[in-house]
Amino acid sequence: xxxxxxxxxxxxxxxxxxxxxxxxxxxxEATRLRVLAAAKKxxxxxxxxxxxxxxxxxxxxxxxxxxxxxHEMVNPIFGDFVAGAGEVYARSGYEMVLxxxxxxxxxxxxxxxxxxxxxxxxxxxxxxxxxTRIDLLRQIGIPFxxxxxxxxxxxxxxxxxxxxxxAFSRATDFLLDLGHRRIALINGLEAMDFAYRRRDGYExxxxxxxxxxxxELMRSDEMTEVYGYRSARDMMAHSNPPTAYLVSSIICAxxxxxxxxEAGMRIGRDISIITFDDELSYLxxxxxxxxxTAARSSxxxxxxxxxxxxxxxxxxxxxxxxxxxxxxxxxxxxxxxPAPKSG
Amino acid sequence: xxxxxxxxxxxxxxxxxxxxxxxxxxxxEATRLRVLAAAKKxxxxxxxxxxxxxxxxxxxxxxxxxxxxxHEMVNPIFGDFVAGAGEVYARSGYEMVLxxxxxxxxxxxxxxxxxxxxxxxxxxxxxxxxxTRIDLLRQIGIPFxxxxxxxxxxxxxxxxxxxxxxAFSRATDFLLDLGHRRIALINGLEAMDFAYRRRDGYExxxxxxxxxxxxELMRSDEMTEVYGYRSARDMMAHSNPPTAYLVSSIICAxxxxxxxxEAGMRIGRDISIITFDDELSYLxxxxxxxxxTAARSSxxxxxxxxxxxxxxxxxxxxxxxxxxxxxxxxxxxxxxxPAPKSG
DNA sequence: AGTCAAAATCAAAGCGCTTTGGAAGAAGCC
DNA sequence: GGCTTCTTCCAAAGCGCTTTGATTTTGACT
Numbered sequence: 001x002x003x004x005x006x007x008x009x010x011x012x013x014x015x016x017x018x019x020x021x022x023x024x025x026x027x028x029e030a031t032r033l034r035v036l037a038a039a040k041k042x043x044x045x046x047x048x049x050x051x052x053x054x055x056x057x058x059x060x061x062x063x064x065x066x067x068x069x070x071h072e073m074v075n076p077i078f079g080d081f082v083a084g085a086g087e088v089y090a091r092s093g094y095e096m097v098l099x100x101x102x103x104x105x106x107x108x109x110x111x112x113x114x115x116x117x118x119x120x121x122x123x124x125x126x127x128x129x130x131x132t133r134i135d136l137l138r139q140i141g142i143p144f145x146x147x148x149x150x151x152x153x154x155x156x157x158x159x160x161x162x163x164x165x166x167a168f169s170r171a172t173d174f175l176l177d178l179g180h181r182r183i184a185l186i187n188g189l190e191a192m193d194f195a196y197r198r199r200d201g202y203e204x205x206x207x208x209x210x211x212x213x214x215x216e217l218m219r220s221d222e223m224t225e226v227y228g229y230r231s232a233r234d235m236m237a238h239s240n241p242p243t244a245y246l247v248s249s250i251i252c253a254x255x256x257x258x259x260x261x262e263a264g265m266r267i268g269r270d271i272s273i274i275t276f277d278d279e280l281s282y283l284x285x286x287x288x289x290x291x292x293t294a295a296r297s298s299x300x301x302x303x304x305x306x307x308x309x310x311x312x313x314x315x316x317x318x319x320x321x322x323x324x325x326x327x328x329x330x331x332x333x334x335x336x337x338p339a340p341k342s343g
Numbered sequence: 344x345x346x347x348x349x350x351x352x353x354x355x356x357x358x359x360x361x362x363x364x365x366x367x368x369x370x371x372e373a374t375r376l377r378v379l380a381a382a383k384k385x386x387x388x389x390x391x392x393x394x395x396x397x398x399x400x401x402x403x404x405x406x407x408x409x410x411x412x413x414h415e416m417v418n419p420i421f422g423d424f425v426a427g428a429g430e431v432y433a434r435s436g437y438e439m440v441l442x443x444x445x446x447x448x449x450x451x452x453x454x455x456x457x458x459x460x461x462x463x464x465x466x467x468x469x470x471x472x473x474x475t476r477i478d479l480l481r482q483i484g485i486p487f488x489x490x491x492x493x494x495x496x497x498x499x500x501x502x503x504x505x506x507x508x509x510a511f512s513r514a515t516d517f518l519l520d521l522g523h524r525r526i527a528l529i530n531g532l533e534a535m536d537f538a539y540r541r542r543d544g545y546e547x548x549x550x551x552x553x554x555x556x557x558x559e560l561m562r563s564d565e566m567t568e569v570y571g572y573r574s575a576r577d578m579m580a581h582s583n584p585p586t587a588y589l590v591s592s593i594i595c596a597x598x599x600x601x602x603x604x605e606a607g608m609r610i611g612r613d614i615s616i617i618t619f620d621d622e623l624s625y626l627x628x629x630x631x632x633x634x635x636t637a638a639r640s641s642x643x644x645x646x647x648x649x650x651x652x653x654x655x656x657x658x659x660x661x662x663x664x665x666x667x668x669x670x671x672x673x674x675x676x677x678x679x680x681p682a683p684k685s686g
Numbered sequence: 687a688g689t690c691a692a693a694a695t696c697a698a699a700g701c702g703c704t705t706t707g708g709a710a711g712a713a714g715c716c
Numbered sequence: 717g718g719c720t721t722c723t724t725c726c727a728a729a730g731c732g733c734t735t736t737g738a739t740t741t742t743g744a745c746t
Contacts, residue, residue, distance in 0.1 A: 002702060013726045018704060028724060048459035049401065050702035052392045053731050060440070067426065074643075076625035079422040083410065086443030095461060096441045097403070100429030116391035117732095118438060225597075226630050251625060254568075254597050261604045282419035282594060287569050300417075345732055356696045361734060371694060393732035396701050687746100694741070701734085712723070 001044045010038055021046070060095040061085075061310055062113050062122035066103050071222055075126060076251060077278050077299045081147065084303025085123065085310075092311055094120075107136055114140045121314045123147060123306055127159075127193050143313040145306050145322075151193050158313060160306045160324040164194050167295040167328035168201035168246065171274045174293075174330060175244045176209055179339035180272060184217040184242035186231050186252055195220060198248060198276070217242050228255025236263050243339045244272040250283055253292055257335075272336040276328070290333030297328040344385045353381055364389070403438040404428075404653055405456050405465035409446050416565055418469060419594060420621050420642045424490065427646025428466065428653075435654055437463075450479055457483050464657045466490060466649055470502075470536050486656040488649050488665075494536050501656060503649045503667040507537050510638040510671035511544035511589065514617045517636075517673060518587045519552055522682035523615060527560040527585035529574050529595055538563060541591060541619070560585050571598025579606050586682045587615040593626055596635055600678075615679040619671070633676030640671040 007017040012031070020027045020035035027035075038044075052058055063085070065078060082096070089096050097119055101109045110133070113119050121143035124133055130152035137144045138155060146159040175183050185202050188195035199220075203213045216238060219231045228247060235242055236259065247253040253275035260271045267273060277285045277294035279301075285291050309322050350360040355374070363370045363378035370378075381387075395401055406428070408421060425439070432439050440462055444452045453476070456462050464486035467476055474493035477500055489502040518526050528545050531538035542563075546556045559581065562574045571590060578585055579602065590596040596618035603614045610616060620628045620637035622644075628634050652665050 003704095004702075014703080015705080015727080016725055019725090022704085026724065031724085043454075043458065045455060045458040047396075047702050048461050049392050049395045050731090051704080053390075053396050053733085054702075054704040056731070058392065065426065065429070072624060074422045074426045074624045076422070076623075079417045079419070082441065083408070083417045083443050086408070086441060090443060096443075098425065098429060098439045098441050100426050100433060100439075111386075112388060115386065115388040118391050224625065224627055226627060226634075257601070280419075281415060281417045282567060284567055284569060291569075346734095347732075357733080358697080358735080359695055362695095365734085369694065374694080390732050393701090394734080396703085397732080397734040399701070689744100689746075691744090692742085694739100696739070697737095699734105699736080702731105704729105704731085706729080707727095709726075710724085712721100714721075715719085716717105 001042045002047065003044075006038060006042060006044050009042070010035060056117075058117055058120045059093060060097050060119045061089060061307075061314075062097050062099065062119035063125065064099045064101055064106060064109055064113075064122065065125060066101055066106055068103055073222055076223075076249070076283075077280065078125065079282075080278070080280050080300045081125075081303035081306075083281075084300040084305075085307035086303075088304055088307035088311065094311065106133065110136060110142075111140060114142050121145075121310050123310055128191050129193050129196055131193070143310065143317055145310045145313065147302065147306050148193050151196060156321045158309060158321040158323065160302060160309060160322075160326070162194075162297045162302070162326045162328055164197040164328075165201035165204075167276065167297070167330075168198040169205045170201075170330055171246055171295050172202050172205035175246070175272060175274065175336070176205065176211075178244075178272065178336065180242075180244040181211060181339065182214075182217065182240060182242040183244045183246055184231070184235050185219070186228055186245055186247045186256060187218065187220045188223050188248045190220040195248065202246060223249040223252045225251050225255040225258070228252030229259045230255075232256040232259035233262070236260070236265075243270075244274070244336070247273060247275040250275050250277050250280070250285055250292065250294070268334045268337045270340055272339075274336060277331070285331075286333065290331050291335065293333040293336040294331050295328040296331050297326055302326065344387045345390065346387075349381060349385060349387050352385070353378060399460075401460055401463045402436060403440050403462045404432060404650075404657075405440050405442065405462035406468065407442045407444055407449060407452055407456075407465065408468060409444055409449055411446055414565055419566075419592070419626075420623065421468065422625075423621065423623050423641075423643045424468075424646035424649075426624075427643040427648075428650035429646075431647050431650035431654065437654065449476065453480060453485075454483060457485050464488075464653050466653055471534050472536050472539055474536070486653065486660055488653045488656065490645065490649050491536055494539060499664045501652060501664040501666065503645060503652060503665075503669070505537075505640045505645070505669045505671055507540040507671075508544035508547075510619065510640070510673075511541040512548045513544075513673055514589055514638050515545050515548035518589070518615060518617065518679070519548065519554075521587075521615065521679065523585075523587040524554060524682065525557075525560065525583060525585040526587045526589055527574070527578050528562070529571055529588060529590045529599060530561065530563045531566050531591045533563040538591065545589060566592040566595045568594050568598040568601070571595030572602045573598075575599040575602035576605070579603070579608075586613075587617070587679070590616060590618040593618050593620050593623070593628055593635065593637070611677045611680045613683055615682075617679060620674070628674075629676065633674050634678065636676040636679040637674050638671040639674050640669055645669065 003014050007014045020032040124146040127148040127150040131150035134153050149159050149161045206213050221227045245256050265271050275292045275294050277296040279298040346357050350357045363375040467489040470491040470493040473495035477496050480487045492502050492504045564570045588599050608614050618635045618637050620639040622641040
């Protein structure tokens with residue numbers, strides 16, 4: 001059933017039927033009800049492509065998921081983020097289109113999404129330091145929201161980010177206050193902006209107490225369980241091993257825990273661990289009691305907020321860039337304790 | 344730049360330009376090249392909504408992700424599956440649209456996707472036993488592929504599934520051969536078809552050796568780390584505790600490992616663990632050496648294959664239902680060993 | 687030069703909707 | 717009754733593409 005048939009059926013013009021369905025005021029309430037009833041009865045719902053063509057709006061947002069050609073890694077936070085954003089879109093009648101894309105094709109994909117008119121706006125995932133996508137998108141002229149920020153990009157744009165620097169600075173302070181002096185940082189890839197900021201927060205806190213960051217205690221890589229395991233195992237073999245680990249992801253933290261337990265040490269007593277916790281639905285940090293002491297900030301929630309921001313930007317492109325900085329909360333669990341007395 | 348402008352620019356009709364761009368044979372090679380060059384130069388790419396309206400095809404597939412209203416859990420395998428399918432779509436010029444949906448709205452969403460013509464086909468995720476979606480989709484009349492199967496549904500439909508029964512049966516046999524007699528099953532929610540089949544495989548193998556499955560050793564729930572931890576912790580407190588654990592997901596298995604280590608037992612010696620491993624990109628089961636002995640089958644790969652099946656079905660809806668049953672491979676890691684001598 | 691089929695191009699209709707610019711009818715006012 | 721002003725509805729244009737059916741060009745063959 002399409003508009004033409006429906007209106008013929010009702011003995012009304014397409015105009016009137018269209019207006020009745022879309023809630024325009026210039027149609028009598030009685031007719032509107034009649035139209036609505038008929039639409040329901042015949043299970044009519046407007047062809048979205050025709051509608052979009054006529055209105056010039058796609059009623060869709062794009063999420064481009066870059067797949068680093070090297071490691072083929074799908075970002076573990078992606079599912080939850082998208083779920084959050086999806087909720088918002090669904091409420092507002094937007095579709096979400098997903099593109100899985102090789103790093104090197106990314107620019108082409110953005111241009112294409114624009115030129116083809118597939119989406120009205122998009123969300124940029126996983127910003128790197130000096131990320132070129134931001135200037136590209138501005139130049140393409142499509143509304144976008146960055147999940148994270150890109151250090152080194154001067155121009156202003158809309159973003160939503162966790163305050164990674166402060167989160168890691170506070171976590172470091174927390175460990176320092178417990179007496180730890182050898183604190184390891186098991187970080188994500190430092191080309192990623194979030195990882196860069198985390199390290200910065202960590203180093204600042206150390207330096208504030210005149211501790212020189214030790215390169216031996218800092219690692220940076222894709223955040224897998226095995227990476228966490230190996231890093232901790234190697235560091236524990238060090239002549240002057242760390243007493244605490246600051247870890248960028250709960251997945252990694254599981255690996256660190258494995259190494260620590262394998263070495264026969266007790267977490268929270270011999271070794272302390274703090275992790276960043278994105279509150280992934282499938283990887284909760286315990287249920288009532290947190291497993292790890294953690295800097296916590298929900299990615300799902302970030303998705304929701306970013307989705308809302310994007311829709312606002314689409315409705316009103318003149319709007320000033322929106323910037324949201326979320327503070328992570330430090331949840332104390334059982335994985336941290338006073339630094340063991342040395343020697 | 345649109346078709347009209349481009350063709351005016353070239354001094355050709357829209358027809359010719361359209362045909363040149365779409366590779367129809369009735370246009371001279373020389374003109375085609377001229378058109379292609381101009382299109383490139385002016386950065387022309389056809390408006391996708393107009394194109395879709397004209398052709399009546401959406402050139403898009405739908406993935407509906409149900410969010411159980413109760414636990415708000417995003418399936419951990421979803422990201423990798425979608426990445427696999429997305430690769431295939433991208434190659435064929437399809438978009439992928441994602442809907443995040445409450446369980447109870449799901450039927451409405453399917454109907455809507457159809458009525459609005461948003462997608463040409465879709466993939467059904469997370470089939471349950473007696474899943475009603477299958478008959479609904481058949482009735483709606485839209486091509487679809489199920490990732491998994493739905494026991495209890497008699498009608499035939501296209502699916503791609505891992506042979507969960509055989510995987511768990513073989514894993515159980517493996518443990519039995521090592522002398523284990525008390526084997527625990529830490530399963531997913533048994534309303535889910537995959538979990539049902541896994542249990543079935545497990546029970547069959549036990550029964551084949553005249554071991555009666557012990558309800559005390561079987562758990563079924565959302566597969567989180569904490570669930571794995573608690574289940575193992577509780578079972579270890581049992582008067583006659585299991586010597587081996589068969590676990591439905593690597594996330595759970597991490598939890599089981601935590602409980603075992605916390606209890607001061609050694610994995611692979613005191614306690615054996617076998618897990619199902621979906622080869623999630625962010626949760627690899629070790630790198631060269633597997634951490635866990637595991638039944639392995641790549642979800643990413645399943646996504647690719649399911650995507651391909653769906654596209655075939657869309658191209659050729661008359662096609663008989665396609666069914667693909669993948670066999671998991673049993674990878675021996677260090678988490679299994681002979682059953683400890685009792686007493 | 688004349689004929690005819692094949693090759694190359696075109697004009698226009700159509701996809702299903704929105705929206706502009708009226709027109710018809712009702713209502714209010716003198 | 718005649719005029720204006722709302723209210724309610726409509727015809728038709730347009731969104732940017734594909735595709736049908738017709739027309740022109742080309743080239744081969746008498």
